[in-house]
Amino acid sequence: MEFHPLPQPEEIPERDKEDAMGAYLMMFAAVAIGLPLPVINLIASIIYYFINRKKSRFIHFHSLQALISNIPTTIINWGAVIWAVTIFLREDWHVTQEFWAYLIFAGVSTFIYFIINIIAAYKARQGKMYYMLLFGKMAYEAAYRVKQEDTPSSEPVNKPPF
Amino acid sequence: MRSSTLRDLLLLLAIGAGLFVGGYILVKKFFKSDFDLSFKVSYEQEEKLGNLFKDLIWDQYQTVKDNAADSAVQQIKDRLVKALDTTAYRYQFTIIKNEQINAFTIPGGNIYVFSGLIQAAESPEEVAAVLAHEMGHAEQRHVVTKLMKELSMTAIITVLSGGDPSVLAQILRNVIGNTFDREQESKADQFALALLEKAKISPKNLGRFFERLNEKNLDYDENLEILMTHPHNDKRIDQVRKYKTKNDFKPEPFQIDWKKVEQSL
Numbered sequence: 001m002e003f004h005p006l007p008q009p010e011e012i013p014e015r016d017k018e019d020a021m022g023a024y025l026m027m028f029a030a031v032a033i034g035l036p037l038p039v040i041n042l043i044a045s046i047i048y049y050f051i052n053r054k055k056s057r058f059i060h061f062h063s064l065q066a067l068i069s070n071i072p073t074t075i076i077n078w079g080a081v082i083w084a085v086t087i088f089l090r091e092d093w094h095v096t097q098e099f100w101a102y103l104i105f106a107g108v109s110t111f112i113y114f115i116i117n118i119i120a121a122y123k124a125r126q127g128k129m130y131y132m133l134l135f136g137k138m139a140y141e142a143a144y145r146v147k148q149e150d151t152p153s154s155e156p157v158n159k160p161p162f
Numbered sequence: 163m164r165s166s167t168l169r170d171l172l173l174l175l176a177i178g179a180g181l182f183v184g185g186y187i188l189v190k191k192f193f194k195s196d197f198d199l200s201f202k203v204s205y206e207q208e209e210k211l212g213n214l215f216k217d218l219i220w221d222q223y224q225t226v227k228d229n230a231a232d233s234a235v236q237q238i239k240d241r242l243v244k245a246l247d248t249t250a251y252r253y254q255f256t257i258i259k260n261e262q263i264n265a266f267t268i269p270g271g272n273i274y275v276f277s278g279l280i281q282a283a284e285s286p287e288e289v290a291a292v293l294a295h296e297m298g299h300a301e302q303r304h305v306v307t308k309l310m311k312e313l314s315m316t317a318i319i320t321v322l323s324g325g326d327p328s329v330l331a332q333i334l335r336n337v338i339g340n341t342f343d344r345e346q347e348s349k350a351d352q353f354a355l356a357l358l359e360k361a362k363i364s365p366k367n368l369g370r371f372f373e374r375l376n377e378k379n380l381d382y383d384e385n386l387e388i389l390m391t392h393p394h395n396d397k398r399i400d401q402v403r404k405y406k407t408k409n410d411f412k413p414e415p416f417q418i419d420w421k422k423v424e425q426s427l
Contacts (some may be wrong), residue, residue, distance in 0.1 A: 048177075097189045104185030109178065134170035 002146040004057060009127030012058055017127045019052050020062035024121035027070065027114065038077035045070045057143045062124045065139035066117070069132050073113045080106040201307050205250045211306075212270020218331060219274065220260070228259035230426035231280055234418045238290045241416070242297060245361035251300060255293060259427070263375065267296045267305050277427040283371060286416040286423070291358060294315045298353030301381040302420075315411035351398055355405045369402030 029044035032098075045067040053060040083099055116132055123130035131137065201210070219225075226232055239255040251271025257275050263282045265275040274295045275289065299305055342350070355365040376399075405414045 024184040072174075074201070097193055100193065101182060101186035104188060105178070105182040108185070109179050111165050134167065137164070137170060139168050 001141075003140075003144045004146055006129060007058055007127075012056075012127040016056050019055060019059045021121045022067035022082050023048055023052070023059070023063035024117045024124065026066060027117050036073045038081065042067075042070050042074045058127075061129070061139050061142050061143035062120070064142055065120065065132060065135050068138060069113065069117070069135040070143065073110055076106045076109050093119075102115035179300035187350070203310065208303075208306055209252075209270040212234055212268055212272045215268040215270075216272060219256075219268070220229075224259040226259050226427065227276060228420045230419070231277065231424075232258055233285055234416075234420075234423045235275065235280075235289070235293075235419060237416060238286055238293060241292060241361045241363070242294055242357060246297075246301075248302065252298070253300075257427075261324070265292050265296050267299045269306050269309070271300050273297065273300065281424055281427055282375070284374075285367070285420060286418045287363050287367040288371040290363050290416075291354060291365070291371055294357045294361075294363075295350050295368065297357065298350030299342065301353060302346070302349055304342055304350065308342065308346075348398065348401065351401055355402065359407050359411060362412070364413040365402065365405050365407060369399050372402075373399055 023045070026044040026048050027041050044065075046154045047061040048113050049067045052063050052073060080103060087095055087099065120132065129140075132142065185192055198379050235255050235257055239253060243249070243253050249271070253271045253273065255273050255275065257280065260276045261278040262276045263278045265273065265279055267273050272295060275293065275296075279292065281290055283292075350366065358365040358368065
């Protein structure tokens with residue numbers, strides 16, 4: 001498997017660095033809208049990814065990493081929201097120890113995700129790569145792998161008239 | 163999948179599992195057991211709340227006192243309350259002069275039955291069945307729980323600290339037109355069936371009364387309020403039918419002249 005060479009920070013335009021950083025800031029989308037629904041961050045990340053991925057491989061990598069790293073926390077937080085709603089619908093609001101444990105798990109996971117995203121945004125702004133566990137490799141492969149359409153075909157399409 | 167990706171995935175899952183287990187151990191250490199988050203209204207507060215409602219009902223409805231119907235209802239109450247093992251309530255049953263076929267419970271063990279329901283019933287046992295069902299709602303604290311859920315905390319504090327009349331009137335409308343959920347209705351039914359058996363009243367009377375109202379409902383009757391406030395279905399009637407009394411169960415009919423009761427209303 002072949003990969004495109006990684007650009008060095010001085011080769012990346014400032015605009016690309018800003019756009020790459022912006023991908024990680026989508027985690028604040030729900031806060032900006034004012035709704036406690038974790039899915040809003042994911043939707044914002046998806047939209048951001050599809051708008052920006054074609055701009056450069058550097059932006060593609062960071063926006064994809066931001067997007068896929070958002071999925072587990074979204075699922076975990078949705079779990080917490082749904083569980084909390086089912087408790088609220090019960091007449092006694094019976095809260096189990098498992099629910100509290102899950103809340104701690106969801107809270108700590110979100111906090112870790114938040115810190116890692118801040119670090120990733122900072123690195124992206126500096127024009128550096130930052131690989132998160134698992135998601136970094138997945139995003140790198142998707143953004144930098146040499147695909148067939150990237151290599152010029154042996155038969156040029158446009159040819160001189162003589 | 164690359165081996166390093168697989169390793170990352172396993173590591174991530176292990177971190178997640180570790181966080182959950184760590185959280186669980188932490189919770190076990192600090193919380194001894196599960197608990198309910200609902201704001202509990204004490205029986206004293208419930209009684210106070212009930213008294214506020216009673217004053218409002220007194221203002222809005224005409225009640226029936228000191229006649230054959232009232233004495234019949236008190237007789238039914240005595241039998242049902244005696245059959246309760248323990249209760250935190252001082253039950254009060256009151257008849258409201260109104261054509262509606264309905265009964266409702268307000269906080270504090272105060273149960274109201276409309277004269278329309280007594281007239282629609284064919285025996286004191288049927289009225290007892292409906293009242294036992296209402297006692298089920300009271301004993302299982304359905305009214306207070308529902309009020310707590312539907313009202314804002316501010317409204318509850320207003321009520322418990324003395325009560326703004328306009329807020330109270332709104333809440334009262336809510337209580338009278340209260341619809342409980344299927345689970346609460348079913349629990350109140352189960353409670354009523356057991357209580358009726360203990361009080362030596364045939365539990366079949368509950369199903370019988372509702373079945374008759376069901377049939378009556380085919381010709382629309384606007385007074386059949388009980389069908390709206392106690393939504394029931396074949397499943398509930400089935401539950402009554404399936405209820406098995408003990409082999410030695412022997413009902414003791416009320417010594418009440420039902421004709422006289424009906425005439426007194």
